[in-house]
Amino acid sequence: MKSLHNIKVASFIFALLVTFSTSAQKYTTETGLISxxxxxxxxxxxxxxxxxxxxxxxxxxxxVFIVPIKDFQFDKRLxxxxxxxxxxxxxxxxxxxxxxxxxxxxxxxxxxxxxKVSGKLLLHGVTRDIDVPGTMELANGKLIARSKFKIKLxxxxxxxxxxxxxxxxxxxxxxxxxxxxxx
Amino acid sequence: MKNKIIYFLFLIPFAAAAQDDxxxxxxxxxxxxxxxxxxxxxxxxxxxxxxxxxxxxGELEFIFAHRFGAVNSGAYNLFGLDEAFxxxxxxYGITNRxxxxxxxNSVDKTMDGYLRYKLLxxxxxxxxxxxxxxxxxxxxxxxxxxKADATYAITTEDRMSYTGQLLIARxxxxxxxxxxxxxxxHKNTVDxxxxxNNTYALGVGGRLKVSRSIALTSxxxxxxxxxxxxxxxxxxxxGIDIETGGHVFQLVMTNTRGLTERAFLTETTGDFFNGNIxxxxxxxxxxxxxxxx
Numbered sequence: 001m002k003s004l005h006n007i008k009v010a011s012f013i014f015a016l017l018v019t020f021s022t023s024a025q026k027y028t029t030e031t032g033l034i035s036x037x038x039x040x041x042x043x044x045x046x047x048x049x050x051x052x053x054x055x056x057x058x059x060x061x062x063x064v065f066i067v068p069i070k071d072f073q074f075d076k077r078l079x080x081x082x083x084x085x086x087x088x089x090x091x092x093x094x095x096x097x098x099x100x101x102x103x104x105x106x107x108x109x110x111x112x113x114x115x116k117v118s119g120k121l122l123l124h125g126v127t128r129d130i131d132v133p134g135t136m137e138l139a140n141g142k143l144i145a146r147s148k149f150k151i152k153l154x155x156x157x158x159x160x161x162x163x164x165x166x167x168x169x170x171x172x173x174x175x176x177x178x179x180x181x182x183x
Numbered sequence: 184m185k186n187k188i189i190y191f192l193f194l195i196p197f198a199a200a201a202q203d204d205x206x207x208x209x210x211x212x213x214x215x216x217x218x219x220x221x222x223x224x225x226x227x228x229x230x231x232x233x234x235x236x237x238x239x240x241g242e243l244e245f246i247f248a249h250r251f252g253a254v255n256s257g258a259y260n261l262f263g264l265d266e267a268f269x270x271x272x273x274x275y276g277i278t279n280r281x282x283x284x285x286x287x288n289s290v291d292k293t294m295d296g297y298l299r300y301k302l303l304x305x306x307x308x309x310x311x312x313x314x315x316x317x318x319x320x321x322x323x324x325x326x327x328x329x330k331a332d333a334t335y336a337i338t339t340e341d342r343m344s345y346t347g348q349l350l351i352a353r354x355x356x357x358x359x360x361x362x363x364x365x366x367x368x369h370k371n372t373v374d375x376x377x378x379x380n381n382t383y384a385l386g387v388g389g390r391l392k393v394s395r396s397i398a399l400t401s402x403x404x405x406x407x408x409x410x411x412x413x414x415x416x417x418x419x420x421x422g423i424d425i426e427t428g429g430h431v432f433q434l435v436m437t438n439t440r441g442l443t444e445r446a447f448l449t450e451t452t453g454d455f456f457n458g459n460i461x462x463x464x465x466x467x468x469x470x471x472x473x474x475x476x
Binding site for chain 1: 205239357469
């Protein structure tokens with residue numbers, strides 16, 4: 001009976017340790033950068049959003065991020081208005097988010113390493129599985145995650161009103177750069 | 184056995200923490216920020232009058248507005264289409280809240296200049312402001328009639344009028360926005376037998392969005408101090424806003440032909456419900472002349 005008790009205490013301490021060690025592996029940022037570029041015959045459209053919040057757990061390789069849609073910055077105010085009001089319908093879908101796994105990340109390695117990120121992207125109220133390439137770079141205690149991929153507007157139910165004469169590309173290039181601090 | 188249960192109870196929170204829903208953690212760490220309520224109206228004009236909207240810093244808006252003659256002027260006048268009253272105008276956003284504009288209306292050959300300033304911007308989140316408030320002021324000069332043609336020795340002062348307006352609007356949701364417009368119009372020289380120097384008016388207006396690019400608007404100005412033998416009517420207007428890229432088209436029906444505050448607020452000659460309706464449109468085109476920082 002006594003030995004059983006010891007095992008219990010030991011596993012209890014172990015559980016505690018696991019909890020602490022996991023949280024020590026976490027990286028966060030509140031100022032992650034997401035930008036996109038749409039190349040269209042009439043007018044190229046690009047925007048940056050430096051207000052992306054993200055957590056990356058190096059021990060489980062889980063990654064999540066949340067993008068406040070209205071924080072995308074454009075060259076022209078009117079573009080931002082149309083982006084929010086007509087395409088993204090920000091009043092209905094104020095946030096986009098992603099939850100997934102960074103496959104192939106080795107937390108012991110420093111320098112740039114290629115990774116595969118797969119998970120679920122929620123955009124404009126539509127959730128889809130995506131699988132995109134990226135890199136992770138550990139330098140001076142900071143972890144930088146980068147990725148570049150394309151998304152199709154039609155996949156996320158983003159339609160361009162007939163009445164808008166400006167041509168909008170059907171595919172948008174998305175660039176991600178998160179500079180994490182270790183928690 | 185009892186011990187075992189207690190032991191499991193202890194483990195549950197840790198297990199939950201280990202599986203840790205990162206998304207929840209991220210959501211909780213997000214700060215509550217001020218969320219500005221934007222795009223209460225599509226443009227700076229509701230029908231004839233102003234909205235609380237200001238242009239963005241470095242934006243230049245070209246406004247071409249046009250009113251035909253009265254529909255009830257008959258087939259001889261092609262239901263008003265034979266006549267046209269035009270206002271050409273420009274408005275520039277000095278800052279996101281402060282703008283200036285000028286224009287010329289063919290009614291009485293009037294030139295007007297104005298300033299608008301957004302005093303308060305509707306927001307929610309960490310700062311809750313229920314309405315947007317914009318102050319508007321203009322000065323206008325009617326250059327018609329010519330001095331030689333005037334029935335009295337007309338001076339520049341006689342030709343001037345001024346408007347002060349507080350525009351108060353609330354965007355209730357993406358569909359409905361309402362606006363209140365307490366207004367004063369001062370005319371330097373008037374025919375005292377039928378009008379006052381100062382006209383006080385309360386305007387109400389709104390927008391109902393019917394699709395992503397189309398909205399219905401309406402606007403009514405009720406004059407609070409009308410003299411006993413007032414020959415004029417309160418101005419009333421309805422419109423359809425159609426937005427296409429950098430343009431906003433507003434198709435309107437109104438009982439006034441004037442496009443400056445003096446003309447449509449204090450000198451509206453048409454009785455809307457007697458068919459004295461003018462068709463017209465406002466077309467605006469916005470240019471970003473200075474890059475945003």
